[in-house]
Amino acid sequence: MLDGLSREPGLELHHVNFRLSHDNADIGRWRPGKITGTLRLAIQAIREGRHYHSDTLYYVPSPPGKRGALYRDWLVMLLCRPFFRRLILHWHAVGLAEWLEAHAVGVERAVTQVLLGRAELAIVLTNSLRHDAEYLNAREIAVVPNGIPDPRPEPRTVAATIPYQTLFLGLGSAEKGLFAAADAVIAANRKVAAPAGQPTFTLVAAGPFADPAAEARFREYSESHPDAIRHVGFADEKTKRALFARSHCLIFPTQYAAEGLPLVVLEALAHDRPILATRWRGLPDVVARNCGILVPPGEVTELTDALIALRASPPAPGTCRRRFEEEFTLAQHLRQLTAALRRSE
Numbered sequence: 001m002l003d004g005l006s007r008e009p010g011l012e013l014h015h016v017n018f019r020l021s022h023d024n025a026d027i028g029r030w031r032p033g034k035i036t037g038t039l040r041l042a043i044q045a046i047r048e049g050r051h052y053h054s055d056t057l058y059y060v061p062s063p064p065g066k067r068g069a070l071y072r073d074w075l076v077m078l079l080c081r082p083f084f085r086r087l088i089l090h091w092h093a094v095g096l097a098e099w100l101e102a103h104a105v106g107v108e109r110a111v112t113q114v115l116l117g118r119a120e121l122a123i124v125l126t127n128s129l130r131h132d133a134e135y136l137n138a139r140e141i142a143v144v145p146n147g148i149p150d151p152r153p154e155p156r157t158v159a160a161t162i163p164y165q166t167l168f169l170g171l172g173s174a175e176k177g178l179f180a181a182a183d184a185v186i187a188a189n190r191k192v193a194a195p196a197g198q199p200t201f202t203l204v205a206a207g208p209f210a211d212p213a214a215e216a217r218f219r220e221y222s223e224s225h226p227d228a229i230r231h232v233g234f235a236d237e238k239t240k241r242a243l244f245a246r247s248h249c250l251i252f253p254t255q256y257a258a259e260g261l262p263l264v265v266l267e268a269l270a271h272d273r274p275i276l277a278t279r280w281r282g283l284p285d286v287v288a289r290n291c292g293i294l295v296p297p298g299e300v301t302e303l304t305d306a307l308i309a310l311r312a313s314p315p316a317p318g319t320c321r322r323r324f325e326e327e328f329t330l331a332q333h334l335r336q337l338t339a340a341l342r343r344s345e
Helices: 002-005 032-051 067-083 096-103 104-116 131-135 178-191 211-222 237-246 264-270 302-310 319-327 330-343
Strands: 056-059 086-091 121-124 141-143 164-169 202-208 229-233 249-252 275-277 294-296
Touching: 002 330, 032 067, 032 086, 032 104, 032 237, 056 067, 067 104, 086 131, 086 249, 096 104, 096 131, 121 131, 121 330, 141 330, 164 178, 178 202, 178 211, 178 229, 211 229, 211 294, 237 264, 249 264, 264 275, 264 319, 275 302, 294 302
Parallel strands: 056 086, 086 121, 121 141, 164 202, 164 249, 202 229, 249 275, 275 294
Antiparallel strands: none
């Protein structure tokens, strides 16, 4: 995004990297070092803003669900917002409004409204993900879907043979749907009476585990069903290309509270692979009916039936790829983002 926008005439960007967490498990966790780090980076942002005469603060709010992350946003806004005329919030993680209403106390809701409220522009990923921006009374809301660089896969169709390989790509956790995917694959094999040792459906999972407990739990699945379920560790770009090439579909039954528009779904479309996922957050705006099947969150029985149906009737070759090319390329993302930024000037 930074590289693309920096080439746009009339847009001048100065980036302060606010990364404070060491890994996924550290996101939202309180540490004394995060307070000092936030203070240091906020002061750096103020200094750069004054030096370059920047009038706009662009900020990505933290994922909801952890007070430490929310309080960090408070601190940044308290320190930085008085020094900038305009505030732009880009909502990549969603669900803050729900969390505030369900879990926060009155003073937390009030402070959040004061410090993050009435932004000049709120950028949301899909039209169904406007609630956080509306809750905080953004003056203008722009819908800008994510976009990714085109992996330019070689045109190929996975042979419709046994086994039908499903790919889970992402953080290994129950919220992200790893264990629902495993349960669906096991249940599907049972439902079609696949012979022992010759599964009709397999699951290949790639990515880090959320914690040791999740890793141990998945190991039990793979040890109980060694022919059907396996984990291949971290997947770099080359490995991901190979995994998509050998897989028939992406399986992603997420219920992750802060899910917005997951990039792995766009990657699947770019590789011309259908998606089996949950009707959750921004996914219905992305997964068209001719590109996969969506089921209610937590419904493993429906997920199992959908898996069997997708194998029996997959999309025509090129259908998912066209969906990516029409809506979710990096060039389209940058064009829409630039237009939103210019409209709000």
